[in-house]
Amino acid sequence: MAVNSGTSGLHLVMQALNIGPGDEVITTPFSFVASANCILMVGAKPVFVDIDPVSLNMDPAKLEAAITPRTKAIIAVETFGNPMHMDTYAAIAAKNEIPMVEDCCEALGTVYKGRPAGHFGRVGVFGFYPNKQITTGEGGMIVTDDERLAEVCRSLRNQGRPLNAPTPLETKEGNTGGTPVGSWLKHERLGYNFRLPEINAALGVAQMRRLDEIIEKRQAVARMYIDRLGGNPHLVMPTVSPETLMSWFVFVVRLAPSYTADERDRVIRGLRRQDIGTADYFPCIHLQSFYQHHFGFRPGMFPIAETVSQRTLALPFFNDLTSREIDSVAQALEVMIGQENLTRT
Ligand SMILES: Cc1ncc(COP(=O)(O)O)c(C=O)c1O
Structure with missing residues (x-):
């Protein structure tokens, strides 16, 4: 439907x-x-x-x-x-x-x-x-x-x-060979x-x-990202089980658990300054203001979701991303992570 x-x-x-x-x-x-x-x-x-x-x-x-x-x-x-x-x-x-x-x-x-x-x-x-x-x-x-x-x-x-409601055109007399006029306006x-x-x-x-072609392209883009960034100890790649053929909706990596949400946000801002569209994805639903207000949800209630959500980086992802573009995203990301590490000690 x-x-x-x-x-x-x-x-x-x-x-x-x-x-x-x-x-x-x-x-x-x-x-x-x-x-x-x-x-x-x-x-x-x-x-x-x-x-x-x-x-x-x-x-x-x-x-x-x-x-x-x-x-x-x-x-x-x-x-x-x-x-x-x-x-x-x-x-x-x-x-x-x-x-x-x-x-x-x-x-x-x-x-x-x-x-x-x-x-x-x-x-x-x-x-x-x-x-x-x-x-x-x-x-x-x-x-x-x-x-x-x-x-x-x-x-x-x-x-x-x-279910059998006719369309408005069909209800016009003479158009349907007998559908009663007005049944379009019957509501059960x-x-x-x-x-x-x-x-x-x-x-x-x-x-x-075009779905098959689109999925193939997305799989190729995801593979390039994983090849390029997979060995980086500061990043957690998306995990796909061997029984899965992913159609790849987005490409979301995470900063390693030692990074804070503020550090992640600075990385996002730094990438955006270079016109690299990056986002935090998603904030937890239970921490949205109206969920907290109406249902009493509070930070700490779902710690794994919260920890993950504080470190996500949705990197640019679309069918026609090239390996060069992926390389420049990866380079900029590495520089931003390096800067965070410099200011840490
Ligand atoms: C997991 C999930 N559920 C529901 C929706 C809602 O879909 P829509 O935006 O078409 O209303 C979306 C996406 O937007 C989604 O990602």
Whole structure:
């Protein structure tokens, strides 16, 4: 089901699963904020589980420990597109008879243990914002083989219209051979306008045809970065398990644990001064001001996510980056790290 953003897709899925006030939904604190906002949008309570420092996804043991009788779903995010543990989360969800929602917004085209992202949860949600592997401008896609869930999502994204609602053109008399006039304005449930416009869909179709080529280019760029920076003792490279074919959403490295968040921020500012677009990615969700204010989350609650988040550097990453450009990013990064070390002692 195409929708007008990944956020809309996650919101619809929460609603279609009948999640609401009094329910708990488990997810990661180390993701884009929409992974948890969708829980708030239906009035449920987000329960965060700290991450493992290798995959940067939820720690499976901590996930299992966080399940309570109120848990109504697990939102498993492939953070930075890394699918590690998805099969384990799915097994935990099945054992506890809880639906797993796969937030695969960052993982289009990734394959783990022979299964593509989007195939692990009872339902998966992709996103097509311009920073993603492919884009529709804005847009998203819900995938499931649960027919009933699909039906409710289709209706909810389309103002709560019944599934067989005709388009406005079809309702014009004489156009359809009998569709009753006015049925376009029949609404069975409280719905939204989360439809993906045709123009954006056309862009997505053209982009999907190029997906293999795009992924190959991204894999080549990631490989060049790893070859160039992999031996640097001040940096932690992204970890990809041997069972993973990554489609590479972003290229995020971390400064070694001895570096502080201030040092990382100075490195970012230094790179930006040289027109090298670099960012901290992501701040923890539980530390966003409204999460702290409304739910009492505080620094220190999810220490691994916080430590990782304080040291991330999202380096420039796009399909056509050249080895020369990567070399100049790497050189500038090495200089900035060297400067931090000079001022340390
Ligand atoms: C993990 C994750 N979930 C959800 C979203 C939301 O998608 P969108 O920006 O299309 O609403 C994004 C990306 O933007 C994301 O990275």
